[in-house]
Amino acid sequence: GDSVTQMEGPVTLSEEAFLTINCTYTATGYPSLFWYVQYPGEGLQLLLKATKADDKGSNKGFEATYRKETTSFHLEKGSVQVSDSAVYFCALIHPGNQFYFGTGTSLTVIP
Amino acid sequence: DARVTQTPRHKVTEMGQEVTMRCQPILGHNTVFWYRQTMMQGLELLAYFRNRAPLDDSGMPKDRFSAEMPDATLATLKIQPSEPRDSAVYFCASRIRDSEAFFGQGTRLTVV
Numbered sequence: 001g002d003s004v005t006q007m008e009g010p011v012t013l014s015e016e017a018f019l020t021i022n023c024t025y026t027a028t029g030y031p032s033l034f035w036y037v038q039y040p041g042e043g044l045q046l047l048l049k050a051t052k053a054d055d056k057g058s059n060k061g062f063e064a065t066y067r068k069e070t071t072s073f074h075l076e077k078g079s080v081q082v083s084d085s086a087v088y089f090c091a092l093i094h095p096g097n098q099f100y101f102g103t104g105t106s107l108t109v110i111p
Numbered sequence: 112d113a114r115v116t117q118t119p120r121h122k123v124t125e126m127g128q129e130v131t132m133r134c135q136p137i138l139g140h141n142t143v144f145w146y147r148q149t150m151m152q153g154l155e156l157l158a159y160f161r162n163r164a165p166l167d168d169s170g171m172p173k174d175r176f177s178a179e180m181p182d183a184t185l186a187t188l189k190i191q192p193s194e195p196r197d198s199a200v201y202f203c204a205s206r207i208r209d210s211e212a213f214f215g216q217g218t219r220l221t222v223v
Binding site for chain 1: 208217
């Protein structure tokens with residue numbers, strides 16, 4: 001069945017450091033891929049998405065590229081800020097199906 | 112600004128009591144999900160509906176949990192009787208066709 005595997009956390013970085021959170025998936029066909037972010041006490045919010053191979057999703061300085069050859073969708077940001085501290089979830093969905101979420105990666109950015 | 116609305120935001124109840132959580136999906140969205148989030152298990156899918164029909168509720172303990180959509184603007188999740196291990200944050204999310212899922216802010220349930 002479909003599944004998503006995320007890099008284990010927690011991750012602690014200094015402000016302005018480079019961020020990578022790894023995500024790989026197992027799925028048949030061509031799912032859509034997503035990164036969601038959850039701030040403390042809040043629900044999940046969509047951060048970015050990609051719907052086909054080689055698409056790059058980007059938002060708020062975050063980027064992720066849909067790599068079908070490596071079944072990956074790694075999240076990157078060149079310079080993190082304290083306000084980026086949150087839990088990040090990778091997810092996939094086939095049209096008409098349910099979402100499959102990774103376990104989440106907690107990020108703390110220290111000044 | 113369209114959003115998924117969940118009520119109540121917080122609920123504290125005694126073991127054995129019935130708990131009802133409500134969700135108003137975004138108008139026009141035809142798929143609704145219920146998730147449970149705990150520190151130990153992370154985000155678990157409990158059930159989901161399309162066009163008000165249940166498609167998958169295999170993640171839900173059937174003996175005490177039930178999920179329904181009385182109409183297109185309301186989804187409910189009931190626990191009867193509640194137990195301390197049900198303490199968690201319960202999220203509702205909705206989507207339409209191939210859009211992303213839009214999440215509510217959750218109901219934080221504490222069963223004492």
